[in-house]
Amino acid sequence: MSLRLWFPLAIILSWFLMALLGPLMALDPNQIELSKILLNHDSSALLGYDDLGRPLWDRLVMGAQTSFMVAIGVVTISLIVGTLIGAVSGYLGGWFDHLVTRIIDIFLAFPGILLAIAMAGILGPGVENVVIALAVVSWVGFARLSRAQVLSVKHREHVQAAIALGVSPVLIVLRHLLPLIMAPLIIEATFGVASVVIAEAGLSFLGLGVQAPDASWGSMIRDGTRYLLVAPHMILVPGIALMLVVLAANLLGDQLRDRLDVRLKNNR
Amino acid sequence: MVNFIASRLLSALVVVLGVSCIVFLFIHMIPGDPVEVMLGESARPADREALREALGLNLPVLQQLQHYYIGLFQLDLGHSLHSSRPVLDLLIERIPATVELALASLIVAVVIAFPLGTIAAVRQHTLWDQGAMGFALIGVSIPNFVMGPLLILLFSVTLAWLPVSGREGFASLLLPAITLGSALAAVLSRMVRASLLEVLSEDYVRTARAKGLSEWRVVWGHGVRNALLPVITLLGLQLGVLLGGAVITETIFSWPGIGQLTIEAIQRRDYPVLQACVLLISLVYVVVNTLTDLAYGWLDPRIRLGEG
Numbered sequence: 001m002s003l004r005l006w007f008p009l010a011i012i013l014s015w016f017l018m019a020l021l022g023p024l025m026a027l028d029p030n031q032i033e034l035s036k037i038l039l040n041h042d043s044s045a046l047l048g049y050d051d052l053g054r055p056l057w058d059r060l061v062m063g064a065q066t067s068f069m070v071a072i073g074v075v076t077i078s079l080i081v082g083t084l085i086g087a088v089s090g091y092l093g094g095w096f097d098h099l100v101t102r103i104i105d106i107f108l109a110f111p112g113i114l115l116a117i118a119m120a121g122i123l124g125p126g127v128e129n130v131v132i133a134l135a136v137v138s139w140v141g142f143a144r145l146s147r148a149q150v151l152s153v154k155h156r157e158h159v160q161a162a163i164a165l166g167v168s169p170v171l172i173v174l175r176h177l178l179p180l181i182m183a184p185l186i187i188e189a190t191f192g193v194a195s196v197v198i199a200e201a202g203l204s205f206l207g208l209g210v211q212a213p214d215a216s217w218g219s220m221i222r223d224g225t226r227y228l229l230v231a232p233h234m235i236l237v238p239g240i241a242l243m244l245v246v247l248a249a250n251l252l253g254d255q256l257r258d259r260l261d262v263r264l265k266n267n268r
Numbered sequence: 269m270v271n272f273i274a275s276r277l278l279s280a281l282v283v284v285l286g287v288s289c290i291v292f293l294f295i296h297m298i299p300g301d302p303v304e305v306m307l308g309e310s311a312r313p314a315d316r317e318a319l320r321e322a323l324g325l326n327l328p329v330l331q332q333l334q335h336y337y338i339g340l341f342q343l344d345l346g347h348s349l350h351s352s353r354p355v356l357d358l359l360i361e362r363i364p365a366t367v368e369l370a371l372a373s374l375i376v377a378v379v380i381a382f383p384l385g386t387i388a389a390v391r392q393h394t395l396w397d398q399g400a401m402g403f404a405l406i407g408v409s410i411p412n413f414v415m416g417p418l419l420i421l422l423f424s425v426t427l428a429w430l431p432v433s434g435r436e437g438f439a440s441l442l443l444p445a446i447t448l449g450s451a452l453a454a455v456l457s458r459m460v461r462a463s464l465l466e467v468l469s470e471d472y473v474r475t476a477r478a479k480g481l482s483e484w485r486v487v488w489g490h491g492v493r494n495a496l497l498p499v500i501t502l503l504g505l506q507l508g509v510l511l512g513g514a515v516i517t518e519t520i521f522s523w524p525g526i527g528q529l530t531i532e533a534i535q536r537r538d539y540p541v542l543q544a545c546v547l548l549i550s551l552v553y554v555v556v557n558t559l560t561d562l563a564y565g566w567l568d569p570r571i572r573l574g575e576g
Contacts, residue, residue, distance in 0.1 A: 102282075106290075109283040109557065110550035113512035114530075115290075118546050121534030122294055198411045202516055205413045206531060218413070225417050225520070232421055239414040247409035254405075 005255055008248035015245050018061050019068035027058040030213045038231040048233045051223060056237050062215040063238060067245070070127060070200040074134040075192045082142025083185060087173050090150030104144050112137040116199060120208040130209050134199055138192060145188055149181035183260040190256055194249035201242055217242045272565050280558040287550045292336055295539050296329050346540040355544045358529065365435055366525030369448065369518070370510055372441050376449030377456050385460025390487055392465065400457065407454025412513050416447040416520035433522040444521040448513050452506055459502050463495040504560030508553045
């Protein structure tokens with residue numbers, strides 16, 4: 001296995017483990033120690049403390065849980081909803097397809113992050129609202145992709161055979177079309193993880209995500225901007241973690257695209 | 269061509285009206301009462317009713333939507349719930365700062381991306397290529413709310429060359445523009461590379477080489493110029509990312525633009541202002557995309573005839 005594959009895999013795996021095993025570790029993310037405010041590092045906390053004297057490592061793990069939950073939640077919801085809407089729309093055609101295409105056009109016609117910011121602002125703070133706001137924005141990409149893919153495979157012979165045999169449209173989409181179009185959707189989902197992680201942190205940075213005392217990497221960075229002069233580690237720690245996870249997801253997406261994309265292979 | 273323009277403009281109008289409708293409905297469906305925010309929880313019910321009536325909030329939602337659209341066509345966006353000033357005035361006050369920031373970021377992005385993408389394409393599969401694309405990948409992966417503070421740390425705190433925030437002169441524009449432009453530069457350099465690679469494999473490039481033109485003339489005269497068109501189109505599409513990013517970048521640097529106004533409006537639950545900000549940004553985005561479409565249709569007849 002090459003470095004390009006195991007480096008992102010190792011990072012994603014650590015992120016996953018941090019999020020999953022976080023609750024089992026003996027952590028005190030909300031333990032305030034006034035004597036250690038903004039301290040760079042000491043023997044018990046290598047990453048240092050924040051402006052309230054809370055250990056950054058413990059908060060980093062808590063932030064990993066937040067970003068992981070939101071990423072998995074948003075990507076799963078939008079993958080399922082978007083794929084189904086797009087696939088059914090592409091398969092059925094007609095007025096339903098027209099309507100769906102119109103809606104997709106409207107959603108794609110203005111910046112998604114702006115809608116997410118406005119929605120999260122209107123819905124009010126909280127992780128659930130972040131998931132809702134981001135899912136409302138992200139299903140569109142999957143819908144457009146799966147619709148285009150279904151259009152390109154729906155005239156294949158095995159689909160025609162299934163239609164001739166009287167198989168119901170639902171089964172045709174689920175059994176004969178979806179398996180064929182999964183590869184590009186998985187690649188899209190991998191890139192989706194990267195953009196959702198950034199978007200969640202962005203919303204939390206703006207104060208629209210998790211609420212204190214819960215931690216998100218975005219809210220940790222926001223806290224850090226106020227102490228940039230005296231405690232840059234408050235930004236560096238969550239900033240580097242965030243960057244590594246996003247970089248890893250992007251690298252993994254690139255790798256998957258090279259490996260899974262059938263069209264690329266045939267061309268070679 | 270007339271049909272093409274008309275259909276493009278019509279669909280742009282549908283999008284803008286659709287977006288404003290979505291935003292309006294979202295704002296009016298959610299719990300949380302702006303009247304309560306304005307008057308506080310201890311206000312007398314009679315006062316609340318009076319204010320509700322004054323703001324038109326007691327009407328059915330559909331009627332409010334109708335009033336909103338009528339106002340929109342008269343350029344009446346209502347009044348801010350926070351400062352009671354006309355929303356249009358607030359927008360006009362903030363627009364120059366955002367335009368300035370967006371243009372500066374665009375320049376930063378183009379200045380970084382074109383040389384980088386060109387080198388990567390011309391020296392494909394070499395260290396140059398890998399270096400440039402590695403740089404682009406890292407650029408895509410650093411969110412602007414990490415990039416911004418890091419730049420402040422380096423240039424304002426450590427080196428003390430540039431101001432930390434605010435909008436006072438050219439020096440204060442540099443850091444926000446680099447923050448916002450670098451992400452775009454990363455995306456753009458990948459596009460330049462891909463587009464140039466495609467062009468460089470064309471027959472006329474081979475002919476140019478066979479004629480004995482210098483490599484510089486081949487790449488610049490025949491390559492980059494032809495690779496530009498698809499890149500410019502994609503640049504139009506990236507504007508949305510730029511405008512979305514402006515909201516965060518303006519917050520980091522206290523840049524008094526539309527993005528900062530949006531966040532202020534959210535914090536103050538100032539719905540007329542929020543609604544207008546979202547509408548304005550969508551409008552700009554849709555207009556730029558429509559213009560890009562039209563320009564492309566003008567340059568490439570296959571598209572306007574629907575064969576593309």
